[in-house]
Amino acid sequence: MLALTGFPLQIVASLLAVAAFVATMWLWPRFGSKSWKAVLGRIGAFFATQLMVIVAMALIANSYFGFYSTWTDLLGTAGGNGTVVDHNPSHAISVTGTQKVYSAQGSAEDRSGLIQQVEVAGARSGLRSDAFVYLPPQYFQPDYAKHRFPMALVLSGYPGTAEKLISLMQWPTTTLEAINTKQLQPTILVMMRPSPIANRDTECMDVPGGPQVETFFTDDLPKAMSSGYRIAPQASAHAAMGDSTGGYCALKFALRKPDAYGAAVALSADYAVSNDPTTGDLFGGSEQLKQENDLLWRLRTQPAAPVSLLLATSYNEDNYQATQNMVAAFKAPTKLSTITLNSGGHNFHTWNREIPPALAWLNRQLVVPQSA
Known part of the structure; x- marks a missing residue:
């Protein structure tokens, strides 16, 4: 079967649309009479052409924006709540492929x-998820053979794919x-989707009675990466x-x-979540749990966390x-910075403009202790 995001499928769909x-143009004169067969022929030809055009455009858009990566992802037949895995950290990472840069x-x-x-296999959460790990050139250089590197987890939007x-x-x-121009110290990237669960936007929560996604990303993943790299x-x-x-999620x-x-670092992020058809019941009916996952509420009411945050937006972003409310609400020891573009939307082009300054900012935040 042709890959859902593959170029061959897009070519086939486009050729079928053409x-x-x-065929509609060639057959249209034959449907010129007022008989019921001719009327049905015109309707069928019209809708068949429209359907093929829509399918071709949808496949191209899906490949570009990365909404669904596989047929099973699209049809909802893949994945589940995960399986219990061995707690031995040396088994938490398994390499399935490589590609050059x-x-x-x-x-x-x-x-x-x-x-x-x-x-990546999560020992506590029982979840598994694919990831792409970028190892910078210094990772392979003799001068850094005993060096431990900082790590940046990079999450796509939902729906989306790590490939994008x-x-x-x-x-x-x-x-x-950024590393070559000394804007960023050598850093390992771990690129992933924000939900290990197929066709469910978990908003990176430990869902009551459901997948423990926050535990996977905040407990399992750092331990697995530190043991494997x-x-x-x-x-x-x-x-x-x-x-x-x-x-x-970040x-x-x-x-x-x-x-x-x-x-x-958050590019065009929302700061609170609610239940919708893509999430299912995230809170188990608990208003308190919903409130605890409202980031503005946390800044306003909870003890400040000793972390650094960078929020990127534009004057015409939603x-x-x-x-601005987040900026007004934070307090020490939390540190908060912003990137505000003159214009930009909720798209890859805007985010690509924000990534270079975000990496330069990140360089000032990542600290690898001397003992490492």
Whole structure:
């Protein structure tokens, strides 16, 4: 079967749409009479052409924006609440594939780094999820053989795929450029979707009676990565970043679990969540749990967490006013910074403009203790 996001499927769908249009033009004179057969022929030809055009456009849009990565993801036949896994941390990471990073320095590992596709198994949550790990060139250089690196978890929006963090948002290549220009210290990226559960937007919550997603990202993932790679285990060396839903998750991880992530970057994020058809019941009927996952409420009412936050928005973004409310609400020892573009929407182009300054900001927040 052709891959859902593959270029061949888009070509086939586009050719079928063109063929349907040509066939309609060729057959249209035959449907010129007023008989019921001719009327049905015109209706059928019209809708068949429209359907093929819509399918082709939907496939192209899905491939570009990364809403669904596979057929099982689209049809909701993949995944579940996860399985219980071995608690041995050495079994938490399994490498399933690699891909080179091409740059002006070449594609050698010690020049441009390497992307590994891995599966992460959560010991506490019982969840599993795929991830792409970008190892910077220094990871393979002799001078850094005993060095432990900082880690940045990068989350896509929902729905979305981790692949788009590489191909459209270009996190690895932008990170490499920032490292080469001394804007960012050598840092390992862990690129993932914000929900390990197929076709459910969990908003990175520990859902009552359901998947424990926050536990997976704040407990299982840092431990697994530190055991599988030369990553410093301290929260001061860990950051969470993301766009849209991924940005909300990043902020929540830092504010709710500062012992896991010491910094967070949110691009075009919302700051609260509610139940909708994509989430299902997130709160188990508990208004208190809903309130505890409202980030503005946390800044206003809860003890301040010793973390650094970066919020990115634009003057015409939907979250602009909410971002100003967040700025007005934070208090020490929380540190808060913003990026505000003159214009920009909820899209990859806007986020690509925000990533370079976000990485430069991140460089000032990540601290790898000397003992590491």
